[in-house]
Amino acid sequence: MNIQAKNLNKNYIQEKGPDLEVLKDVNLEIPLGQKIALAGPSGAGKSTLIHILGLMDRPTSGKVFIDGIDCFLMDDNYLCNMRKKSIGFLFQFHYLLPDFTVLENVLIPVWENKISKKSYALEILNRVGLYSKINCLPNELSGGQQQRVALARSLINNPKIIFADEPTGNLDRTIGVEIENLLFEFSTNLETTLVLVTHNQELAFRTDRVINIVDGRMVV
Template structure:
């Protein structure tokens, strides 16, 4: 399994007391598979993604990525995991303002020592970015910035892609093209995709769908 969650629970402290966000969640995702995580706002979807990425730690339970116990790692170990194994695509683009599109695309791949200029050029072409490679983030539209963020993640060919509404800032045609590219990468490399989405249409393109309701997975 590329991703495994066993009995994972998470709560946050609020002025009104502890707020349970996830309760005893079990989830498995194998190499080469894609999974859509659906549910209403506040159901715990983004929290689950953050835990899987090692951006936060669970209160209880075990999380493994590519056989490594993320839930037991220190900050340095989790950061290394995100550099080399896990690719993140969140709603915030988090592009580096001082780098042009070409440098942003290759940034994570260089950090993980997986830079492949030919693959990065292919990504730029397939994402419709080849003509803007020397522009900076502030010179791009929101949709272009989203495509750069997607390409930056795919450039390092991660084992696990965690995506939170990755096509939310794109029109339907561009969103479908990005989804096709991510699914093709999974087929080509054997990586896995866990995607949070509110779109039943996009969720239907993935291998499986799981719904979170009040922090629990429901059938």
């Protein structure tokens, strides 16, 4: 899917003092299938940008077009459906549900179709090396395994765009690299657009384009 952001601004209202201006006139276009790394210092606005591009939050002003659709003209219900249908998310924290098994966690985004999606869930879990763990609970897994489940969950709806916000920031370097490699492989094979926030220079180097965000602005 093609993503276009036009004149995005995001302000947070503060109890004391002026509004906090977090994104300042961000303009960007990500063609279908492109892999983008978002880099920049902590607090620069990377997560805020990914939340808006991923339709989880609305900008204060500006527009996001996904495949030409002016998304923020739509109501929350429409945005929610668009996310469910087309977008996969992977965060630094796995957000797995503690009382659900590995297999059930992967099926959460497609719960209404969980029976028909089960074989695909098993296929992805096999691909991420967790076939033997499908009936385990999240707290029976290592941090790297938990993040592999989150990766599998982000793929269950066949997303056209994957947003990954420092997905391996909490993991040991070697384990992190394995997961990043899997993410890249899936994104390539499934021909998704990938927007990845990372501090990992090597990984950023492998993307089609690196966008630096500094103090809420894109820096070329």
